Amino acid sequence: xxxQSNAVTGSPLETRADAPTGISEGRRMYWAVRRELWEFRSxxxxxxxxxxxxxxxxxxxxxxxxxxxxxxxxGSDYVHEFxxxxxxxxxxxxxxxxxxxxxxxxxxxxxxxxxxRSILFxxxxxxxxxxxxxxxxxxxxxxxxxFAFALTCALWFVMxxxxxxxxLVRGTSVATIASQFSIFxxxxxxxxxxxxxxxxWYAPIYGWLLLVxxxxxxxxxxxxxxxPLAIGVIEKIAFNTSYFAGMxxxxxxxxxxxxxxxxxxxxxxxxxxxxxxxxFLTSPGLWVGLAxxxxxxxxxxxxxxxxxxx
Numbered sequence: 001x002x003x004q005s006n007a008v009t010g011s012p013l014e015t016r017a018d019a020p021t022g023i024s025e026g027r028r029m030y031w032a033v034r035r036e037l038w039e040f041r042s043x044x045x046x047x048x049x050x051x052x053x054x055x056x057x058x059x060x061x062x063x064x065x066x067x068x069x070x071x072x073x074x075g076s077d078y079v080h081e082f083x084x085x086x087x088x089x090x091x092x093x094x095x096x097x098x099x100x101x102x103x104x105x106x107x108x109x110x111x112x113x114x115x116x117r118s119i120l121f122x123x124x125x126x127x128x129x130x131x132x133x134x135x136x137x138x139x140x141x142x143x144x145x146x147f148a149f150a151l152t153c154a155l156w157f158v159m160x161x162x163x164x165x166x167x168l169v170r171g172t173s174v175a176t177i178a179s180q181f182s183i184f185x186x187x188x189x190x191x192x193x194x195x196x197x198x199x200x201w202y203a204p205i206y207g208w209l210l211l212v213x214x215x216x217x218x219x220x221x222x223x224x225x226x227x228p229l230a231i232g233v234i235e236k237i238a239f240n241t242s243y244f245a246g247m248x249x250x251x252x253x254x255x256x257x258x259x260x261x262x263x264x265x266x267x268x269x270x271x272x273x274x275x276x277x278x279x280f281l282t283s284p285g286l287w288v289g290l291a292x293x294x295x296x297x298x299x300x301x302x303x304x305x306x307x308x309x310x
């Protein structure tokens with residue numbers, strides 16, 4: 001006897017997409033971000049490794065701090081300047097590491113899943129391409145700067161605590177030790193710099209890298225760098241101008257020419273913004289950059305929807 005099975009004619013992907021899941025968009029975004037942290041451990045491993053290397057060198061240098069302080073004859077002023085320069089250099093190391101991690105993460109975020117064919121699995125889940133791409137942009141623009149800032153806070157605390165113990169053991173006055181804790185007053189402007197400049201201001205850079213990652217079949221780094229370089233060269237040869245190169249320089253410098261210079265001197269001087277938060281939020285360059293990054297991300301969403309495994 002022949003019986004015809006009542007098989008579902010639609011594809012498994014369509015059936016899963018049409019079925020009610022009961023999961024809110026916020027919950028989907030949360031798990032999409034968790035996925036990024038699981039898959040790309042360099043997001044937190046690289047900054048932690050950079051912090052460990054810097055802290056090792058700082059601990060060795062601090063052992064000689066009391067003798068250098070007495071030799072300088074400046075007392076607490078020398079200790080304060082030493083800690084200011086050390087903390088500033090620590091912040092620069094973590095910021096540089098964060099930028100490198102963000103660049104390579106964005107280039108790999110959408111390219112690696114097509115290369116290892118895991119995109120077939122991720123597309124079978126009830127998570128849209130928009131949520132997937134936005135979660136990757138969220139990691140680069142917000143989570144990485146916040147993690148770098150939190151790691152900087154922890155690193156500064158260890159540095160100040162260890163140097164205080166060394167000075168206390170060597171018989172240094174309490175006033176000299178207490179002067180080091182004024183370093184923590186610089187944390188709010190540092191948070192503003194990391195999240196504002198290295199996060200939202202660099203959003204179009206990360207958007208462009210995600211777009212290239214969603215499109216390139218191989219060598220995404222070359223495809224991300226060669227087109228801007230070619231545009232700059234063609235403009236210079238054809239019109240003898242460098243407007244495009246100036247625009248890129250303006251973006252990469254974090255609008256330094258518009259007042260994002262420092263009111264402080266020394267190593268930490270490059271980290272403190274001069275513009276107030278209100279001025280920064282009303283800056284045309286910020287909103288133009290965010291609009292451009294939105295366009296890049298929209299194209300990346302469309303490319304991920306149409307692209308398959310490599």
